[in-house]
Amino acid sequence: MKNLSSEEFQQNETLGTIDKRHSTRFFANKEVDDKDIILLLNAANKAPSAHNQQSWKFIVIKDQKKKDLAALIANRATDFPRTSAVLLRMASRSISSAPVVIAVANTGELIDHGRDLFQIDEVDSDLFFRTMEIQSSSAAVQNLLLAATSIELSTVWLGVMYLIKDEVLELLEEPKGEFMAIVPVGYPEKPGSSPKKRPVDLIIKQLN
Numbered sequence: 001m002k003n004l005s006s007e008e009f010q011q012n013e014t015l016g017t018i019d020k021r022h023s024t025r026f027f028a029n030k031e032v033d034d035k036d037i038i039l040l041l042n043a044a045n046k047a048p049s050a051h052n053q054q055s056w057k058f059i060v061i062k063d064q065k066k067k068d069l070a071a072l073i074a075n076r077a078t079d080f081p082r083t084s085a086v087l088l089r090m091a092s093r094s095i096s097s098a099p100v101v102i103a104v105a106n107t108g109e110l111i112d113h114g115r116d117l118f119q120i121d122e123v124d125s126d127l128f129f130r131t132m133e134i135q136s137s138s139a140a141v142q143n144l145l146l147a148a149t150s151i152e153l154s155t156v157w158l159g160v161m162y163l164i165k166d167e168v169l170e171l172l173e174e175p176k177g178e179f180m181a182i183v184p185v186g187y188p189e190k191p192g193s194s195p196k197k198r199p200v201d202l203i204i205k206q207l208n
């Protein structure tokens, strides 16, 4: 199966945006308009979700709270082995440099709803609906990333803070939430691109 070129992705705006999106870890010292943040959150909220439970919460973080989050992550990095410490420090720097950060937490609503609805064993039901919550929120995060790209904003999906998720959720005043993602949003410090993706041939199996 053939890999599409960037030119071929340009056949419509959505495909062009998908092709253009890439992670940005360092941001220019330039504010993001509140109306753009509202647009990103609305795009996220349009995502599909299991049983339409929309079991996600978005926390917009700026100013002092953003500094506190970056400091927490940098301080806790010293407690981890090298690779995770490097990733945590890098995440802290991304958060510091971005003018705004959006955290995503799962609410657990789908887990509660599903347990009652399906009346299956509690352990199975927790795993099933927890997975579905993560999948639903992942769709919302991807909507957010693509919406950002479509209006020339840059993002990175940060997951490494899972290592200190309880402290992060506490700081975000969401102690009962489940950590999903932290997404710094801003304008890139310099132009960038995605790392090379595997050829589609390697990820596809066709069955007739």
Ligand SMILES: Cc1cc2nc3c(=O)[nH]c(=O)nc-3n(C[C@H](O)[C@H](O)[C@H](O)COP(=O)(O)O)c2cc1C
Residues within 6 Å of the ligand: 021, 022, 023, 024, 025, 087, 090, 091, 156, 157, 158, 159, 160, 161, 193, 194, 195
């Ligand atoms: C679930 C998830 C977690 C991620 N966590 C991190 C992270 O903690 N730190 C980071 O720098 N990038 C993180 N990334 C971004 C990936 O490194 C990035 O998407 C990948 O290298 C492909 O690059 P691209 O986004 O430019 O296509 C994460 C991405 C996903 C989907």
